[in-house]
Amino acid sequence: MYKIKFCFFSAIICFLTGCAIVRDMPRGLAGLSxxxxxxxxxxxxxxxxxxxxxxxxxxxxxxxxxxxxxxxxxxxxxxxxxxxxxxxxxxxxxxxxxxxxxxxxxxxxxxxxxxxxxxxxxxxxxxxxxxxxxxxxxxxxxx
The missing domain is CATH 3.30.310.80 (Kinase associated domain 1, KA1)
Known part of the structure; x- marks a missing residue:
């Protein structure tokens, strides 16, 4: 169970910190990009x-x-x-x-x-x- 949580959170952190599209996504959804x-x-x-x-x-x-x-x-x-x-x-x-x-x-x-x-x-x-x-x-x- 610990390995699954670790992999899940590691993937989310890598995904969110390295991707400008993800950082811009909330603004895009709100029409503010x-x-x-x-x-x-x-x-x-x-x-x-x-x-x-x-x-x-x-x-x-x-x-x-x-x-x-x-x-x-x-x-x-x-x-x-x-x-x-x-x-x-x-x-x-x-x-x-x-x-x-x-x-x-x-x-x-x-x-x-x-x-x-x-x-x-x-x-x-x-x-x-x-x-x-x-x-x-x-x-x-x-x-």
């Missing part, structure tokens, strides 16, 4: 901004609040944000941050959905650059 946007990063749209890393990260979070995107994952390492386009559109988009110089930060936006990636990158990059939200209509456009 970032694996898809991480895998799509090679096709990300990117731009470099003249902000310190922390400033760029905070400004991006503020922009996401303004455009009503839903942040569903904010890893402790703080090098990415995983968002849904909105609370009703659960298209996954990843926003990655990389320090390029002392006061420059590279922002990459990835998604399996090309339209979502292009739309959000246009909005976020414009607003990080100090321009107004390109999707907000001005009073003149409404008239």
């Amino acid at each position: 970032t694996r898809a946007v991480e895998n799509a990063r090679e096709d990300a749209l990117a731009s470099v901004f003249d902000y310190y890393y922390d400033t760029c990260y905070k400004k991006t979070v503020d922009i996401l609040v303004q455009i009503q995107a839903y942040v569903y994952a904010r890893p402790a390492k703080k090098d990415m944000l995983a968002i849904y386009v909105s609370s009703s559109d659960t298209t996954e988009v990843g926003i990655f941050f990389a320090k390029v110089g002392q006061n420059k930060t590279r922002v990459e936006i990835s998604s399996l959905s090309t339209p979502a990636k292009e739309r959000l990158s246009k909005r976020i990059f414009a607003m990080l650059g100090g321009l107004p939200d390109p999707e907000k209509k001005t009073l003149e456009e409404v008239k």
Whole structure:
């Protein structure tokens, strides 16, 4: 009986400690996995901004609040944000941050959905650059 328990627990420990898929499984089942946007990063749209890393990260979070995107994952390492386009559109988009110089930060936006990636990158990059939200209509456009 002791050998069976030992083998069983040894197998579980080996399985859980060495397999990233198992560690990501609970998040995947809950719909909170970032694996898809991480895998799509090679096709990300990117731009470099003249902000310190922390400033760029905070400004991006503020922009996401303004455009009503839903942040569903904010890893402790703080090098990415995983968002849904909105609370009703659960298209996954990843926003990655990389320090390029002392006061420059590279922002990459990835998604399996090309339209979502292009739309959000246009909005976020414009607003990080100090321009107004390109999707907000001005009073003149409404008239």
